[in-house]
Amino acid sequence: MPVPGPGYSITVRLEAPPSASAAGDLTSAVGRAGGVITAFDVVESHNDRVVIDLTCNALSANHAKDITDTLETLPGIVVRKVSDRTFLVHLGGKIEISSKVPLRNRDDLSRAYTPGVARVCEAIAKNPDDARRLTIKRNTVAVVTDGSAVLGLGNLGPAAALPVMEGKAALFKKFAGVDAWPVCLDTQDTEEIIRAVELIAPVYGGINLEDISAPRCFEIEARLREKLDIPVFHDDQHGTAIVVVAALRNALRVVGKDIKDCRITVCGVGAAGSAIIRLLQAQTPGDIIAVDVDGIVHRDRPGLDANLKSIASSTNKDNQSGRLHDALVGSDVFIGVSAPNLFGAEQVATMAKDAIVFALANPDPEIDPMEAQQHAAVVATGRSDFPNQINNVLAFPGVFRGLLDAHAKTITDAMLLAAAEAIADVVDGDRLNASFIVPSVFDNTVAPAVAEAVRKAAAS
Numbered sequence: 001m002p003v004p005g006p007g008y009s010i011t012v013r014l015e016a017p018p019s020a021s022a023a024g025d026l027t028s029a030v031g032r033a034g035g036v037i038t039a040f041d042v043v044e045s046h047n048d049r050v051v052i053d054l055t056c057n058a059l060s061a062n063h064a065k066d067i068t069d070t071l072e073t074l075p076g077i078v079v080r081k082v083s084d085r086t087f088l089v090h091l092g093g094k095i096e097i098s099s100k101v102p103l104r105n106r107d108d109l110s111r112a113y114t115p116g117v118a119r120v121c122e123a124i125a126k127n128p129d130d131a132r133r134l135t136i137k138r139n140t141v142a143v144v145t146d147g148s149a150v151l152g153l154g155n156l157g158p159a160a161a162l163p164v165m166e167g168k169a170a171l172f173k174k175f176a177g178v179d180a181w182p183v184c185l186d187t188q189d190t191e192e193i194i195r196a197v198e199l200i201a202p203v204y205g206g207i208n209l210e211d212i213s214a215p216r217c218f219e220i221e222a223r224l225r226e227k228l229d230i231p232v233f234h235d236d237q238h239g240t241a242i243v244v245v246a247a248l249r250n251a252l253r254v255v256g257k258d259i260k261d262c263r264i265t266v267c268g269v270g271a272a273g274s275a276i277i278r279l280l281q282a283q284t285p286g287d288i289i290a291v292d293v294d295g296i297v298h299r300d301r302p303g304l305d306a307n308l309k310s311i312a313s314s315t316n317k318d319n320q321s322g323r324l325h326d327a328l329v330g331s332d333v334f335i336g337v338s339a340p341n342l343f344g345a346e347q348v349a350t351m352a353k354d355a356i357v358f359a360l361a362n363p364d365p366e367i368d369p370m371e372a373q374q375h376a377a378v379v380a381t382g383r384s385d386f387p388n389q390i391n392n393v394l395a396f397p398g399v400f401r402g403l404l405d406a407h408a409k410t411i412t413d414a415m416l417l418a419a420a421e422a423i424a425d426v427v428d429g430d431r432l433n434a435s436f437i438v439p440s441v442f443d444n445t446v447a448p449a450v451a452e453a454v455r456k457a458a459a460s
């Protein structure tokens with residue numbers, strides 16, 4: 001059951017009579033309309049009226065409008081203006097460039113820019129590796145998208161993807177001190193994307209691919225990894241896989257099972273699901289059953305593309321066919337990165353004892369977590385309003401911090417697994433329980449631990 005949250009938060013500036021009951025009337029009206037008040041500020045006071053900023057959380061844009069309409073119907077109330085606080089945060093963009101060096105006088109200028117900079121250029125021309133020492137390449141990552149799979153919203157194009165990429169850049173900086181810059185490409189042609197990234201690569205120490213739809217994302221990443229001498233990491237694939245593997249490691253500790261004995265159903269074999277399956281395979285689980293919109297992936301299923309063929313050949317030992325509900329029977333673990341509301345409590349009841357359910361489709365999971373809890377021992381979702389949020393923020397800042405610090409030229413499965421172990425290990429035995437299998441995204445020990453693990457894995 002969704003609750004009003006800060007994603008739909010409005011500030012209503014209104015005029016009210018200066019009566020003793022005005023505040024009560026306003027707050028009751030918001031409550032009746034289902035909103036949650038988070039701030040009530042008197043911004044002007046006059047003999048005949050007060051001006052109030054009333055801030056509240058709503059369920060949706062329509063709900064925010066309903067709340068405003070309700071306030072407008074109160075006697076003596078005049079709504080002056082409604083501000084959507086989410087849009088306010090985005091006004092003019094969320095990130096900026098600032099200079100790290102003083103530029104106060106001619107002396108500063110001569111060293112930071114011409115003529116002094118010329119000698120630095122020549123040094124790099126002579127020894128290109130010096131770019132990592134003498135330029136922003138040392139600490140800078142490109143967040144590259146074509147806008148073809150923006151969040152769960154689909155193909156919105158490069159301009160509409162920019163708010164997400166800016167947010168990602170802000171998270172890189174906050175959690176790991178990495179300078180990331182959005183690169184939203186106005187093409188969805190695989191060859192053009194590869195060429196564009198190749199051409200901009202000299203500036204960056206790493207490439208974070210983002211919100212590029214499957215199956216193109218697989219080829220784009222693989223080809224860029226071949227061509228570039230910096231790590232290329234598609235976060236929707238590997239960031240998710242790292243956090244899922246970390247969470248599963250701890251969930252299995254809670255229920256006392258070994259992954260080698262587990263049957264794991266992975267629903268969704270797109271960007272996230274494929275990477276999750278591949279990283280899980282590095283830990284040799286009992287068996288993995290992959291399921292997509294056409295049912296269980298098996299070797300005899302007609303029409304498999306290259307990605308599904310490779311998944312079919314390395315999963316599903318008994319070559320089982322059928323639908324998701326068939327796959328769930330006897331499974332120890334369900335991992336969903338697919339679509340909303342695919343099953344209910346009765347299917348969880350068919351899973352093995354002490355089942356683990358990660359229902360990660362956003363914003364609505366494959367099963368209502370409250371229903372899943374009726375039969376599962378551990379439940380996780382992608383949502384911030386339930387325990388055990390599987391969130392890529394736990395992985396990508398630390399991963400790139402480690403890669404940049406190691407001057408890594410590639411990224412390997414060993415580094416991804418090291419990152420997953422580091423995230424899992426942040427939750428020590430004293431804190432581990434069914435409602436706490438992953439650390440909070442605000443735990444500032446996570447990114448340094450992940451960075452250290454990736455650095456070590458890169459060095460070995």
Ligand SMILES: NC(=O)c1ccc[n+]([C@@H]2O[C@H](COP(=O)([O-])OP(=O)(O)OC[C@H]3O[C@@H](n4cnc5c(N)ncnc54)[C@H](O)[C@@H]3O)[C@@H](O)[C@H]2O)c1
Nearest residue numbers: 214240268269270271272292293337338339361362382390
């Ligand atoms: N919580 C997280 O950390 C996290 C991370 C990554 C992705 N996700 C979520 O996972 C979902 C998939 O993301 P993606 O980038 O891999 O998308 P994608 O489009 O690349 O893949 C979607 C997959 O789901 C399958 N699918 C769709 N409808 C289905 C159905 N009714 N039954 C079974 N399978 C079905 C498709 O066949 C496909 O294999 C999205 O909702 C996304 O928000 C969550």
